[in-house]
Amino acid sequence: MTNQAVQATINASRDFGYQAWDRMILGHFIEHFHTQIYGGLYEPGSPLADEDGFRTDVLAAVRELGVPIMRWPGGNYVSDHHWYEAVGPERIPSYNKAWRVEEPNTFGTDEFIKWCRKAGVEPYICTNGGNGTAEEMCNWVEYTNGWRDTRYARQRRANGNDAPYAVKYWGIGNESYGDWQIGAKTVAEWGPYVAESAKMMRAVDEEIVLSASAVPDAEWTLALLKHAGRYLDLVSIHGYWDILHGVDNVSDYLTCMMATENPEEMIEQTRHVIATAGFTGRVKIAFDEWNLRGWHHPGGNSPEALAARERNNIPTTYTMADAVFSASFLNACLRHADVVTMANIAPTVNARGPIFVHKDGIVKRTTFHVLRMYHEALRANVVASAVSATPLAHNGKSVAAVDAIVTADESGHTAIVTNRHPGASARCLLKLDGIPLEGTLEAEILEGETPDSHNSVEQPEAVLPRRTTLSAVDGYVEIPPHSVCVLRW
Incomplete structure (x- = not known):
């Protein structure tokens, strides 16, 4: 399996309304x-x-x-x-x-x-x-x-x-x-x-x-x-x-x-x-x-x-x-x-x-x-979203390499994006009502040094979330491999 960046599109559409959860x-x-x-x-x-x-x-x-x-x-x-x-x-x-x-x-x-x-x-x-x-x-x-x-x-x-x-x-x-x-x-x-x-x-x-x-x-x-x-x-x-x-x-x-x-x-x-x-x-x-x-x-x-x-x-x-x-x-x-x-x-x-x-x-x-x-x-309402991504295959099976959920309230939006690929980053196109996002996004990312990284009594903080910012350029944001990423705007 190559580690070339996987591709994904996440299009949240407010036209389909909100679902409280x-x-x-x-x-x-x-x-x-x-x-x-x-x-x-x-x-x-x-x-x-x-x-x-x-x-x-x-x-x-x-x-x-x-x-x-x-x-x-x-x-x-x-x-x-x-x-x-x-x-x-x-x-x-x-x-x-x-x-x-x-x-x-x-x-x-x-x-x-x-x-x-x-x-x-x-x-x-x-x-x-x-x-x-x-x-x-x-x-x-x-x-x-x-x-x-x-x-x-x-x-x-x-x-x-x-x-x-x-x-x-x-x-x-x-x-x-x-x-x-x-x-x-x-x-x-x-x-x-x-x-x-x-x-x-x-x-x-x-x-x-x-x-x-x-x-x-x-x-x-x-x-x-x-x-x-x-x-x-x-x-x-x-x-x-x-x-x-x-x-x-x-x-x-x-x-x-x-x-x-x-x-x-x-x-x-x-x-x-x-x-x-x-x-x-x-x-x-x-x-x-x-x-x-x-x-x-x-x-x-x-x-x-x-x-x-x-x-x-x-x-x-x-x-x-x-x-x-x-x-x-x-x-x-x-x-x-x-x-x-x-x-x-x-x-x-x-x-x-x-x-x-x-x-x-x-x-x-x-x-x-x-x-x-x-x-x-998570914000109060789930926004209907269409997510498409490069397949991730293993032993005759496959899943989408990227999964995401978008939530919203009166103060803004949050996307939580998972990159399932073990070694490749995900180049994700984020859209809201069909319009690509632009600018700086607040981010919190949970990732490990490897897919098998874990916490233990001896190393309780080997895997910790980090807070950072990510730039959306023409709507594209890069999500690290084997990670869970929170994006806010």
């Missing part, structure tokens, strides 16, 4: 897996923890990202989680059959809500759609949101929380279609199960925003919407594209780039299923688990299998491939902001998360910087 697209996810909770955001006794056991460095990093919403407690974990075991003064440790480890239940609903309030994020609770019941789900809503003098509201008050938590966002089940889930359901079972669960949850609180586990597949999701669509606000879909759960054979940069257009395909497929079911405009998409790389957890509960989960924390995994993929993912969600109203990177800390937590501090991985750039740079 939901900040929940920048959401996050945390699960009781390995060291995400214990030894991650929650570490009582650590000199870096506050009086509630929450890591203050993690809280500060989450605030820096402007995280709007956090999905919890799973994930696979939730299919064997019973909320009532993890509230009150007498916690009941349990063996979690999803992750095959003992769960102390010292971080439960009350701790999660308290953490969310300190972090300034909206809580999003995923309920047990595995071995749980509709009754258990609605009792959980009563515990968090009940304001009358009822059994579970009284229990919350007895646990020291008089005012209702008013948890707005709820999900029914996690990947309930998969045989890897405890209590997996069939197509015939899932729709009626969700309908009954949603009906009972709404009987407790009519104002909740409710999702249910789905896939971009007509058979599963059409049946779900047929039975339960009238109760739902969202369908929940998940995507990981470098599948590593069994073998930790991390894909190289170019292989990862070949997956950068797959999330958009999933969104379009799900949009079509929603339309076919007759719920366009009424049911939206929550892409509430996403990441380039899946979590490594080889089967079994032997000491060797459990120890292998530590491989998720190898720093060389998290390169500019992860950064560029993440930007491409967010651009896809923003382009479809009329139907995608939430997305949650999975997870926030450790495993594949943008924040790596160790006993002495944190490391901000390449994806952290992408998420922070989007949080700070």
Whole structure:
């Protein structure tokens, strides 16, 4: 492959109007897996923890990202989680059959809500759609949101929380279609199960925003919407594209780039299923688990299998491939902001998360910087844009070498441009309503010395964004290879 500059044209057209987007697209996810909770955001006794056991460095990093919403407690974990075991003064440790480890239940609903309030994020609770019941789900809503003098509201008050938590966002089940889930359901079972669960949850609180586990597949999701669509606000879909759960054979940069257009395909497929079911405009998409790389957890509960989960924390995994993929993912969600109203990177800390937590501090991985750039740079409305670029090919596949999104508000415009090419700069022609841009643009660029550059405990700032200016000459701007670039005018 040559490293001659790739060519791209980005034409933002205000004639096609603006699409407001939901900040929940920048959401996050945390699960009781390995060291995400214990030894991650929650570490009582650590000199870096506050009086509630929450890591203050993690809280500060989450605030820096402007995280709007956090999905919890799973994930696979939730299919064997019973909320009532993890509230009150007498916690009941349990063996979690999803992750095959003992769960102390010292971080439960009350701790999660308290953490969310300190972090300034909206809580999003995923309920047990595995071995749980509709009754258990609605009792959980009563515990968090009940304001009358009822059994579970009284229990919350007895646990020291008089005012209702008013948890707005709820999900029914996690990947309930998969045989890897405890209590997996069939197509015939899932729709009626969700309908009954949603009906009972709404009987407790009519104002909740409710999702249910789905896939971009007509058979599963059409049946779900047929039975339960009238109760739902969202369908929940998940995507990981470098599948590593069994073998930790991390894909190289170019292989990862070949997956950068797959999330958009999933969104379009799900949009079509929603339309076919007759719920366009009424049911939206929550892409509430996403990441380039899946979590490594080889089967079994032997000491060797459990120890292998530590491989998720190898720093060389998290390169500019992860950064560029993440930007491409967010651009896809923003382009479809009329139907995608939430997305949650999975997870926030450790495993594949943008924040790596160790006993002495944190490391901000390449994806952290992408998420922070989007949080700070995006304006209120997405401008319709046509993007064309030289193909980037690898192993019989190809994607556009350049991807971009343009947003605007009353004060100006922002373009976020990703150059997926590993070694060639991108000569991008930027147009607004067909007119090439001219002059000096404020820029923030995230790039690495190589496509495999990464941050680690030893070198936490090997990859950092840099602020600069770029000149648009006859509309052309040069974007470095394997980079994410914010442009403002």
